Amino acid sequence: MNAAINTDSAQRAPSYYTATLNDSTVYPTLKGTQEVDVAIIGGGFTGVATAVELAERGLKVAIVETHRIGWGASGRNGGQVTGSLSGDEAMRTQMRQRLGNEVDDFIWHLRWRGHQIIEQRVARYAIDCDLKHGHLHAAMKSSHMNELKAAYAEAERRGMGDQVQLLDRAAMATHLQSPLYLGALKNLRNLHLHPLNLCLGEARAAQSLGALIFEHSEVLEIVHGARPAVVTRHGRINARQVMLAGDVYHKLEKRQLKGKIFPAMGGIVTTAPLGELAAQINPQDLAVYDCRFVLDYYRLTADKRLLFGGGANYSGRDSRDIEAELRPCIERTFPALKGVPIEFKWSCAMGIVVNRIPQLGKLSDNVWYCQGYSGHGIATSHIMGEIMAEALTGTLEKFDTFAGCKHIKVPMGDVLGNPLLAAGMWYYQMLEKLR
Numbered sequence: 502m503n504a505a506i507n508t509d510s511a512q513r514a515p516s517y518y519t520a521t522l523n524d525s526t527v528y529p530t531l532k533g534t535q536e537v538d539v540a541i542i543g544g545g546f547t548g549v550a551t552a553v554e555l556a557e558r559g560l561k562v563a564i565v566e567t568h569r570i571g572w573g574a575s576g577r578n579g580g581q582v583t584g585s586l587s588g589d590e591a592m593r594t595q596m597r598q599r600l601g602n603e604v605d606d607f608i609w610h611l612r613w614r615g616h617q618i619i620e621q622r623v624a625r626y627a628i629d630c631d632l633k634h635g636h637l638h639a640a641m642k643s644s645h646m647n648e649l650k651a652a653y654a655e656a657e658r659r660g661m662g663d664q665v666q667l668l669d670r671a672a673m674a675t676h677l678q679s680p681l682y683l684g685a686l687k688n689l690r691n692l693h694l695h696p697l698n699l700c701l702g703e704a705r706a707a708q709s710l711g712a713l714i715f716e717h718s719e720v721l722e723i724v725h726g727a728r729p730a731v732v733t734r735h736g737r738i739n740a741r742q743v744m745l746a747g748d749v750y751h752k753l754e755k756r757q758l759k760g761k762i763f764p765a766m767g768g769i770v771t772t773a774p775l776g777e778l779a780a781q782i783n784p785q786d787l788a789v790y791d792c793r794f795v796l797d798y799y800r801l802t803a804d805k806r807l808l809f810g811g812g813a814n815y816s817g818r819d820s821r822d823i824e825a826e827l828r829p830c831i832e833r834t835f836p837a838l839k840g841v842p843i844e845f846k847w848s849c850a851m852g853i854v855v856n857r858i859p860q861l862g863k864l865s866d867n868v869w870y871c872q873g874y875s876g877h878g879i880a881t882s883h884i885m886g887e888i889m890a891e892a893l894t895g896t897l898e899k900f901d902t903f904a905g906c907k908h909i910k911v912p913m914g915d916v917l918g919n920p921l922l923a924a925g926m927w928y929y930q931m932l933e934k935l936r
């Protein structure tokens with residue numbers, strides 16, 4: 502745990518996480534030419550987790566990052582590691598053709614694989630990231646409760662009954678001091694953590710296994726061919742294979758990737774430390790997210806602040822007054838926190854895919870990409886890191902299952918993508934009212 506506020510964070514996007522990071526290593530800028538097996542573009546969870554997997558398999562890897570490791574969504578998210586895979590229903594439909602009746606088992610195991618990878622990695626490399634167990638998936642109306650009952654029944658049927666519990670309104674009162682909820686599904690397999698410290702810890706693990714890491718090194722071009730390369734302003738890395746893991750932040754390979762993924766801005770605030778109030782409002786220190794399509798999510802930090810995120814801005818522009826939007830949500834959720842000081846606020850883009858299925862694919866024989874977790878990326882990026890590492894070392898089964906999924910590519914995606922997403926979210930908010 503590192504609750505002390507760190508001031509050595511000037512070059513990072515400001516947030517509670519930046520102020521409490523516990524590894525201030527600055528990796529060098531790429532200069533000159535390097536030779537590796539795999540060059541990875543992007544130092545978020547997708548790039549870093551894949552690098553660890555490949556380095557553990559003995560490959561020489563390089564990560565090349567425009568800003569700092571964990572600068573993107575990976576270092577600025579809600580820190581909730583849930584089993585709710587984005588796009589699971591669409592996956593079920595699309596993958597049934599390839600997997601037949603095994604599709605349900607495939608998705609169920611995938612749902613929890615990221616948790617296993619993260620827990621094992623944290624233990625193996627002694628990563629200090631405030632890792633804790635326990636979530637409440639909270640219901641605000643009876644239709645939500647019905648969905649939670651179905652999820653509970655599936656968990657029981659699958660042998661996970663000892664880790665889940667259905668809470669009614671009375672039981673909720675002993676878990677959260679909030680008037681909002683009818684009940685919840687309590688899940689002790691789910692995790693919450695300090696995502697920036699996890700990402701930095703994994704980068705350090707990759708480096709300890711021989712990976713090269715470069716910060717402040719934007720990849721300007723991918724050179725395709727028998728020996729592909731990534732090119733930055735001051736350097737070049739020749740590789741046997743290249744993987745693009747820039748999610749919604751990269752502008753590379755537009756001919757093939759434009760119109761496939763769109764930014765949605767998410768805002769998060771963090772209160773001042775709550776002291777004894779923390780145990781009063783959330784005595785079991787659980788992470789909470791509600792059942793709405795556009796949801797609120799929150800948890801306590803190691804130093805007992807409330808870290809609260811909510812809504813999403815599908816215009817693709819970062820124009821919101823985050824505190825003005827989220828303070829009423831906090832006070833509605835916890836009346837005891839009326840007037841609580843907000844000490845940190847930030848926002849960040851997440852990559853949204855129309856059908857919500859993560860996008861894995863190849864841009865040429867030895868250039869791969871992996872992106873688009875639609876707001877559910879901590880576990881998913883680690884699952885995809887494993888699948889991509891398998892693929893890059895010759896085991897293509899799971900990669901092909903994802904790469905075979907069809908995705909909508911919005912024509913004139915730069916212009917139409919976000920208005921279409923905004924319209925889609927409006928539609929879902931209408932559906933929520935009818936739910």
Ligand SMILES: Cc1cc2nc3c(=O)[nH]c(=O)nc-3n(C[C@H](O)[C@H](O)[C@H](O)COP(=O)(O)OP(=O)(O)OC[C@H]3O[C@@H](n4cnc5c(N)ncnc54)[C@H](O)[C@@H]3O)c2cc1C
Nearest residue numbers: 543545546547567573574575578579581720747767878879
């Ligand atoms: C506000 C918010 C809250 C969220 N909350 C949760 C949550 O609680 N739980 C959850 O599971 N998920 C959550 N997510 C989603 C999750 O954070 C993301 O899905 C995940 O971190 C994506 O990881 P990534 O590595 O693919 O992308 P990123 O972390 O965005 O990393 C991409 C990196 O690529 C770099 N890059 C781009 N182009 C180039 C280039 N040309 N050269 C070099 N580098 C480049 C970028 O600088 C960036 O650092 C949230 C997201 C947001 C925005």
